Structure formats: C-alpha cells, structure tokens
Amino acid sequence: MTTEKNSGGKGIWFLLAGLVVVNLLLGFFLAPRHVALVHAPIFQFPNFFAFLGVPGTWLPAHVTFTWLVMVLLVVGSVVATRALKAVPGPLQNFAEVVLEAFFSLLEQMIGKQGRHFLPLVGTVGLFILTSNLLGNLPGFQAPTANWNTTVALALTVFVWYNYAGIRKHGLVGYLKHFCGPIWWLAVPMFIIEFIGHCARPVSLSIRLFGNIFGEESVIAILLSLSWLVMPYMIWLGIMLPLSLFTAAVQTFVFIMLTMVYIAGAVEEGHEAEQH
Amino acid sequence: MPDEEPSVLRQLTRLSTIGITLVAATAIGLAIGYWLDRWIGTSPWLTMVFTLFGIAAGFLNLFRDLGLVRRTWR
Numbered sequence: 001m002t003t004e005k006n007s008g009g010k011g012i013w014f015l016l017a018g019l020v021v022v023n024l025l026l027g028f029f030l031a032p033r034h035v036a037l038v039h040a041p042i043f044q045f046p047n048f049f050a051f052l053g054v055p056g057t058w059l060p061a062h063v064t065f066t067w068l069v070m071v072l073l074v075v076g077s078v079v080a081t082r083a084l085k086a087v088p089g090p091l092q093n094f095a096e097v098v099l100e101a102f103f104s105l106l107e108q109m110i111g112k113q114g115r116h117f118l119p120l121v122g123t124v125g126l127f128i129l130t131s132n133l134l135g136n137l138p139g140f141q142a143p144t145a146n147w148n149t150t151v152a153l154a155l156t157v158f159v160w161y162n163y164a165g166i167r168k169h170g171l172v173g174y175l176k177h178f179c180g181p182i183w184w185l186a187v188p189m190f191i192i193e194f195i196g197h198c199a200r201p202v203s204l205s206i207r208l209f210g211n212i213f214g215e216e217s218v219i220a221i222l223l224s225l226s227w228l229v230m231p232y233m234i235w236l237g238i239m240l241p242l243s244l245f246t247a248a249v250q251t252f253v254f255i256m257l258t259m260v261y262i263a264g265a266v267e268e269g270h271e272a273e274q275h
Numbered sequence: 276m277p278d279e280e281p282s283v284l285r286q287l288t289r290l291s292t293i294g295i296t297l298v299a300a301t302a303i304g305l306a307i308g309y310w311l312d313r314w315i316g317t318s319p320w321l322t323m324v325f326t327l328f329g330i331a332a333g334f335l336n337l338f339r340d341l342g343l344v345r346r347t348w349r
Binding site (some may be wrong): 195196199203206207253256260 | 291296299304328329331335336
C-alpha cells in the first residue's frame with residue numbers, strides 16, 4: 001500500500017523516537033545519582049609500593065598513565081629509529097617531520113645554540129601531547145590532568161633553564177642579571193626577580209593542569225547528566241574537537257614558554273630582553 | 276638573533292602568560308613572607324613586605340611583556 005520510500009522515511013523517525021524513549025527509561029532507572037568527576041581508569045596497578053609508604057590499595061591513576069605514556073613514547077621512538085634508511089619508511093618519515101619541526105622552532109626561538117635544548121623541549125612536548133591526546137579516549141585519563149604531573153614538568157623546565165643560564169654566564173654573571181642596572185636597587189631587585197622567576201613554574205603548571213582538568217571535568221559532567229542521546233552527540237560533535245584543539249594548543253604553549261625562558265636565560269645581550 | 280624580529284607566536288605566548296603570572300607572583304611573595312614570618316617570628320611585617328615585593332614582581336613582568344610587544348609592534 002505505502003511506497004518503500006515513504007515507509008523508510010517514517011521508520012527513521014520511529015527509530016529515533018524509540019531510541020529517545022529507551023534512553024529516557026534507561027536514564028531514569030540506571031543513571032548515576034552523583035556527578036562522577038573521575039571515571040574509572042582502565043589501566044591501573046595494585047599498590048605494590050605499599051612498603052614505601054604509598055597509601056591506598058591502587059596506585060594513583062596519573063602515575064600509571066604516566067608510565068603508559070612513557071612506554072608508548074619509548075616503544076614508538078625505538079621502532080621508528082631501529083632500522084634507519086636513506087629512503088625512510090612512513091614511521092621514520094613521521095619521526096623526521098616531528099624532529100624537523102622541533103629543530104626549526106628551537107632555532108627560531110633560541111638561536112644557533114637552540115639545538116642543544118632538543119632533549120628537554122622535545123621530550124616535554126611529546127610527553128604532554130601524547131598524554132593530552134590519551135585523555136580523550138574513553139576510560140583513559142590524561143596524566144596532565146593532575147597537578148602533580150604538571151608541577152614535575154614545570155620544575156624540570158625551571159631547573160634546566162636556570163642551569164643553562166648558569167653554565168652560559170657563570171654563577172656570578174647569571175645572578176648579576178637579577179640585580180638590575182642600578183646598584184643601590186640591587187637587593188630589592190634581586191628579591192623581585194627571584195619572586196618573578198619562582199612564579200614561572202607555578203603559572204606553567206597551573207595553566208596546563210587547569211586546561212586539561214577543566215576540559216575533562218566538563219566532559220564528565222556532560223556525560224553524567226543523564227543517559228540521553230544528546231550528551232553523547234554534544235561530546236562527539238563539540239567537546240571532542242575542542243579537546244583535541246586544546247591538547248595541541250596547550251602543548252604548543254608549554255614548549256613555547258619553555259623556549260622563551262631558555263632564550264631569556266641564555267641570550268648574550270641579556271639587557272635587550274630586560275628593557 | 277631572535278630579538279631583532281620576534282615572531283608573532285612568541286609575542287602571543289608571552290602575552291598569554293600575563294594574567295597567571297601576575298597572580299602567581301603575588302601569591303608566591305605572600306607565601307615567602309608568611310613562611311619567613313613563622314620562621315623568624317616577626318609576625319605581620321615580613322608578610323607585608325614580601326607581598327609588596329610579589330606585587331612588584333608581577334607588575335614588573337607585566338610591564339616587561341607589554342614593553343616587548345610595544346617595541347615590536349611599532
């Protein structure tokens with residue numbers, strides 16, 4: 001009686017309406033009654049560091065996911081560089097592109113001596129990018145969504161750029177840059193510069209942690225609203241592209257600031273940076 | 276040298292640090308003063324002095340970043 005096309009068009013609407021009804025019923029009976037900010041991580045170890053005084057029955061998720069990111073990066077780089085060829089395969093080609101991007105950024109930001117800082121900047125950048133992207137998979141947690149991880153990264157950067165500055169200018173010469181040009185203002189200037197330098201790792205770590213943790217919290221709240229279709233659609237359509245973008249941008253900002261700090265510590269004409 | 280022609284990216288990253296650095300410098304000055312006060316026992320004074328130092332450090336960073344941008348945008 002009815003045509004094929006007509007019934008097919010109606011069928012889609014019936015399917016959608018049924019889906020919404022089923023979701024409403026499921027949500028009514030099964031939806032979590034609390035907002036779960038921390039979803040259950042799927043990669044976790046029992047606490048085998050209990051003899052060292054680590055509390056809890058499980059190791060904290062950001063530690064185990066840090067190990068996961070480390071394993072991914074180490075295995076990836078070993079596989080990419082195991083058999084180097086003059087005509088590179090796809091994996092070696094990708095690694096070369098990444099390395100060239102880091103080299104050009106370093107030379108653009110720091111100058112000729114920028115290549116010496118590839119171990120720090122490359123490791124930090126790849127680690128942050130991998131862990132930010134890992135957090136988008138369901139069941140995985142980004143290690144950078146925990147303040148401890150980002151503080152460790154920022155303190156590494158802090159120690160490294162101060163060490164680079166001291167090795168470049170000598171301890172006295174490096175500390176002399178802190179004191180400013182006017183001799184009777186040297187002591188307050190030194191204190192002010194010291195506080196300003198201490199604020200750098202704080203701002204670095206808080207920015208990265210805040211962005212990634214906030215994005216994960218928004219997604220968790222969105223998905224725990226109810227078991228409806230719409231939150232998943234919003235997640236797939238809006239939050240997932242947004243969080244991929246955030247992951248790349250936060251990685252970029254972190255390594256750019258790292259390079260700015262290194263450049264400020266290492267530069268020859270230190271005064272040009274100061275005023 | 277990169278100082279002659281700082282890229283737009285460098286300026287943008289420096290500009291993006293202004294807000295957090297201003298707050299972080301003030302908070303660190305306050306924390307240092309508070310710890311020194313508890314250590315030495317000169318209760319309100321070092322907290323006040325180091326908070327002022329922290330505010331000064333935050334504004335110094337702010338002016339430095341703005342000055343860098345203004346110099347290159349001219």
